[in-house]
Amino acid sequence: MTEYQQLGAHKLQEIKPQLKERYSEFQSKNITLDMTRGKPCSEQLDLAMGLFDCAGYSHYAAEDGSDCRNYGGLDGLAEAKALFSELMEVAADEIIIGGNSSLNMMHDAFMRAMVNGVTENSSPWKLLPKVKFLCPSPGYDRHFFVCQYLGIEMITIDMNADGPDMDTVENLVAADESIKGIWCVPKYSNPTGVVYSDSVVDRLANMKTKADDFIIFWDNAYTVHHLGEKPGRLKNILTACKQTGHPDRVLIFGSTSKISFASAGLAMMAGSKANMDRARKQISFQTIGPDKLNQLRHVRFFKNMAGIEDHMKKHAAILKPKFDAVQSALETELGEKNIASWSKPTGGYFVSLDTLEGCAGPVIQMAAEAGVKLTPAGSTFPYMQDPLNRNIRLAPSFPPLEDIRLAMELVGICIQLVSIEKLRG
Secondary structure, three states: OOOHHHOOHHHHHHHHHHHHHHHHHHHHHOOOEEEOOOOOOHHHHHOOHHHHHOOOOOOOEOOOOOEOOOOOOOOOOHHHHHHHHHHHOOOHHHEEEOOOOHHHHHHHHHHHHHHHOOOOOOOOHHHOOOOEEEEEEOOOHHHHHHHHHOOOEEEEEEEEOOEEOHHHHHHHHHHOOOEEEEEEOOOOOOOOOOOOOHHHHHHHHHOOOOOOOOEEEEEOOOOOOEOOOOOOOOOOHHHHHHHOOOOOOEEEEEEOOOOOOOOOOOEEEEEOHHHHHHHHHHHOOOOOOOOHHHHHHHHHHHOOHHHHHHHHHHHHHHHHHHHHHHHHHHHHHHOOOOOEEEOOOOEOOOEEEEEOOOOHHHHHHHHHHOOEEEOOOOOOOHHHOOOOOOEEEEOOOOOOHHHHHHHHHHHHHHHHHHHHHHHHO
16 A cells, blocks of 8 residues: 555545545435543443442441441441452552542542642642643543643643653653642553553652652553453552652542443542541541442442453453454555554553644544544643644544444545645645
């Protein structure tokens, strides 16, 4: 297959009519497909319907006999902490079980830093002239929205094949006291699918920071969301931080949003015992206790880590054919044409697609005009500004398999048409 860059303007012009005809056929189908967000599909949600049978009229007592219908249990049921501390790879006294949203817990952690500071001896961020956060990109748009909402300046950090560009990270944090932290989605990263290498984990844990209260927001959202037989392996960041003398440097977040129910799962925050003790004290002013019945349901439904792992194999059986369809369609339409590249993740919820510079926005608009909605251009960068306007986040989890095949064929056609216009000048 010939690379488009090697074809002259005349040859490119010859290719265009056939592509435009195919595009017009899509327009005539009046399809409506939404691939903007990584939502579980109905078949995935159905896998957890047994949760409803796990706590009812006569099954509302925790293991210690306490009534889960009542107040109390600020940081979670003991049995829930035991199960999900194993998921998060921390000790039971190093975790807090919250409501259904890990993003909510991340936002609250930011707010506590704004009002009270990160540590007992650090200044509240709201009193500082400037607070900055490092944002490996392409990354998760909702992380960036939290910073933007709170007026925290974001610094874009390039993502490499093994995680963020650590040379840049280390140089920046060593020189600037106003840089207070970094966002990380370390396993099957959103949207690239990258798994941080041991070296990146060690460097994050060990690096010298000018800010004494520097904090890593470690959003391990996809820790058990494998797509293949060989799960990605991620080094334990809390252990690494302890070993390098920075036990309080990291806050770890996770949830069952894409394990059980997206709207009614469990969220969790973990970290050093000192960090969790301080958070518990502060949270006590916010709530009298979480939804313990939901925690009870989850513990009884999954039972143990083996139960979670078996459950996630069922998710993978639904998701992998969809991800395979994305890869197959992109390869068919774009393979060896050298006008786009894309990730081949072994887990997570997204495929990251890079077009030629300046083409992502036009491709997304063109696809929308034919009935396929993609994540808005720039979403994977701070301030919605992709400096090269080339990254597109593909979210294949929600639509039916056949719809994904159609959508990816259309995306491939749009990329070719937009690329031809760019190459023709």
